[in-house]
Amino acid sequence: xxxxTQTPSSQAVSAGEKVTMSCKSSQSLLYNENKxxxxxxxxxxxxxxxKLLIYWASTRESGVPDRFIGSGSGTDFTLTISSVQAEDLxxxxxxxxxxxxxxxGSGTKLEIK
Amino acid sequence: QVQxxxxxxxxVQPSQTLSLTCTVSGFSLTSYDVHWVRQPPGKGLEWMxxxxxxxxxxxxxxxxxxxxxxxxxxxxQVFLKMNSLQTEDTAIYFCTRNSGxxxxxxxxxxxxxxxxxxx
Numbered sequence: 669x670x671x672x673t674q675t676p677s678s679q680a681v682s683a684g685e686k687v688t689m690s691c692k693s694s695q696s697l698l699y700n701e702n703k704x705x706x707x708x709x710x711x712x713x714x715x716x717x718x719k720l721l722i723y724w725a726s727t728r729e730s731g732v733p734d735r736f737i738g739s740g741s742g743t744d745f746t747l748t749i750s751s752v753q754a755e756d757l758x759x760x761x762x763x764x765x766x767x768x769x770x771x772x773g774s775g776t777k778l779e780i781k
Numbered sequence: 782q783v784q785x786x787x788x789x790x791x792x793v794q795p796s797q798t799l800s801l802t803c804t805v806s807g808f809s810l811t812s813y814d815v816h817w818v819r820q821p822p823g824k825g826l827e828w829m830x831x832x833x834x835x836x837x838x839x840x841x842x843x844x845x846x847x848x849x850x851x852x853x854x855x856x857x858q859v860f861l862k863m864n865s866l867q868t869e870d871t872a873i874y875f876c877t878r879n880s881g882x883x884x885x886x887x888x889x890x891x892x893x894x895x896x897x898x899x900x
Contacts, residue, residue: 708886717890765884769841770828
């Protein structure tokens, strides 16, 4: 199974600040045939279902604000929120869809100071 | 628009079988996959398994011996059955739809249904 490791487990930032969170996979998620990274990011607000933010490691889902930026390749990935808003309070999960079983990271909880 | 809604018993006794239904709308089950993902209270997400548009299935090996996913395309419903439930199976169970393709992300999620395993 591909193990997804997210760090930090939680972080607190003030509104307007930039925040980055890391996701590392135990094997490469880059498929050489199409040069795509099989990684997605989700946001889960308290009491809600997860919401898709990013797929192919860096493609923003329609309607997702452009302050959410996905980057990285291979085994190292980053989700950046360029200017955190109060409504970004949530847990953020990465997920690989390169291989079965599909696996998620343990999440990064974002708290707003 | 695409919608998924889970339904089932909120409480199941230990050693019993869990049966959940995911009723979908806005798309055809023969064109997209539907998967089940669960989340123990306060914890992370676990992919359980899925059923593809062609009716084939895949399961998380950790659950495979206890889990079955099936569907009724005429009713736009996907079913989850898991036997020998234990307290650690207490979780919110979500059904999700992927975006298309065999290897894909989860584009749509149901609201989830909380299942508590307790006597």
